[in-house]
Amino acid sequence: MKDHTDDLAGIDAVGTDTAGTDTTTTGTARAGTAPSDDRTIDVQELGKANLTGFQDLSTGEIDTEWMVDILFRLLRTPSPSGRTDAVMQYIGDIVNDLGLDSTVTRQGTLIVDLPGETETFDRSLVVHADTIGCMVSGLKPNGRLSVVPVGTFSARFAEGARVQIVTEFPDVVYTGTILPLKSSGHAFGDEIDTQGVGWEHVEVRVDERVESREGLEELGIEIGNTVALMAGPQRSRSGYINSRHLDGKAGVAIALAAAKSVKEGRLRLPHRTSIMVTIFEEVGHGASSGVSDDVAELVSIDNAVCAPGQNAIEYGITIPLKDMHGPFDYHLTRKLITLAQRHELPVARDIFHFYRSDVAAALEAGAGARAALLAFGLDASHGWERTHVDSLRACAELVTLWLQTPLTLEEWDANKTGDLKDFPSQRQPAIGERPGDMQHEGKISNVPRYRPDEDPGTDLQPDQG
Structure with missing residues (x-):
């Protein structure tokens, strides 16, 4: 050179x-x-990018057991997009216990105030509490329910799911199971393996003595009722967490653990930060409102795509350079990678091909911030998902580092x-x-500057040949 x-x-x-x-x-x-x-x-x-003092920073001390306990409590609280009041009330209680102020937008997004040395919100950390789920689309003559998905996922992963049918009455919730239309090998033989896969091929069996549409109506079940897939979280001795709905709720647990570390460790934050907990990410418009015009850096925590052909890692942090929305901010993305590398946190770079997050919703709605995504490891997203405690902890540590840095430029x-x-x-x-x-x-x-008096040279003229 x-x-x-x-x-x-x-x-x-x-x-x-x-x-x-x-x-x-x-x-x-x-x-x-x-x-x-x-x-x-x-x-x-x-x-x-301003890298001053990166090596001198210390990660916040993450209370891992507290974070995992909060995650399990969140997972056991149903919250498909459109029915998130209960989980948001619970998150608000945690925020209050941490001694942090918060407000709620008209739509229901929770905005937590993480104080810094500026008066305005210069940074925003975005997570989402809503999950995939289903909605009743029909009351069938056999006393079962047809459903449509809320969010994007395959009916294949819904088959066999235990569910809660949430009616219009807060205290009236029924349980059930999503089953293929032909679910018994003793009745249908090999047809259980040859029937199609899709939402038209499944139904909800309600755990009540009901065998007709009229019976469903008597129970108070109606079209449009929410059908929440039970999470069934489990933690293995080796540190794996298996559950539905880690997508979203693990990010919330990470953000809360980072906030707890900042608060209790009295870390110096040069910039006031909002932690946004959105409720419509799974249907595409979670962070489309609520991002302050003052925000210069926007980072969302969401799941990494751990699968064959991807470079994401299940035990650490994945920083995607691009998703379906487009490239993430060049400088902020590489700043996060550099922070992780210098503090020996496990980190990988990747491209997410069929993926959108709160970042896309915010930018498409007009947010003028640098934007990046920080992802925890996740296998089999929107199905029976799996992550690892090491990944959650590493992501939380990286968040505490980022919050202590100056703005990227x-x-x-x-x-x-x-x-x-x-x-x-x-x-x-x-x-x-x-x-x-x-x-x-x-x-x-250097970047070329317009010079009208300069002769551009013959090599810039159109080819005459």
């Missing part, structure tokens, strides 16, 4: 080198503030807007380089 030391000679810079050494010099300007005539902003240096991110000339663009291949060049020695230049 060519040495570009001379290219930066005489230019004041702000930023850090890749080893975390502070290289800040005088003569910098905050975004939106014009520099004086005797100063020059090197936007390339300004564009480096500290000078620029401190303001909502700034002058174009100060925008911290990255170095890119020189504008004169063209595909097919034999060799350009990896030449890198």
Whole structure:
């Protein structure tokens, strides 16, 4: 690579080198503030993520047993999208016990105030308490129920699930089982293996003496009632947690454990942070409201995709670079990876191909923040899921580290807007380089600037041949 030391000679810079050494010099300007005539902003240096002091930080002490206990209590509280009041009340009680203030939006999102040294919410940590589930779509003549999914998952994983049928009356809840239409080998023989897979091929058997539509109506069961799949959580001696609905609720437990660590450990947070607990993530619009306009960094905790062909890990942290919505913020994503690596937390990078999270909902609704996803390990998502205690703890530790850092591009991110000339663009291949060049020695230049008086050269003219 060519040495570009001379290219930066005489230019004041702000930023850090890749080893975390502070290289800040005088003569910098905050975004939106014009520099004086005797100063020059090197936007390339300004564009480096602030890594100052990363090695000096300490992870918060995570109360792992408390976190797992909270997780199991959450898992045992049904909360399919659209029926989340009970679990949100429970989470609110935990927040109050931690001595943290919170508010609730009209829609029902809980916003927890994690105090920092700024007055505004500069950061937001987003998790979701809602889960996949079902809804009654029909009362069948045989006294059973047809259902449709709430959220996206296969009827194959619903077969055999024990469920709770939640009626319009708070104290009237029935139990049942989701079964294939042909569920007995003694009655149907090999047809139990050849019947189709899909929601039209399953029904709910209600644990009541009912054999007709009229009997269901007498019980108070109606179209639109919520059908919640029971989680059935179990913890193995080796640290595995098996359950339905880890997707979402493990993220809530991680966020609460991190908040507990920050509160009890009196960690210094340079930026006030909101912890948002959303209730419609599984249907696509969880964080579409509630993100403050002041938020500069938005990080969501959700599940990693642990499966063949993926690079996610079940025992640590996975940081995806992209999902269906698109690439996550370049600088913030790599900042999280660097934090984990420098503190020897197990971390992997991955691409999630069929995946959306609260990040997508927030950005599509107009959030102007840098956004990234931090994922705990999860096998068989939206089915019989499995994670590991080590992964939950590592994710919580990374959250405590992130909360102690300055904003990713500290000078620029401190303001909502700034002058174009100060925008911290990255170095890119020189504008004169063209595909097919034999060799350009990896030449890198500053971002090209518009110079109307310059002759672009013959190589920029259209091919006349």
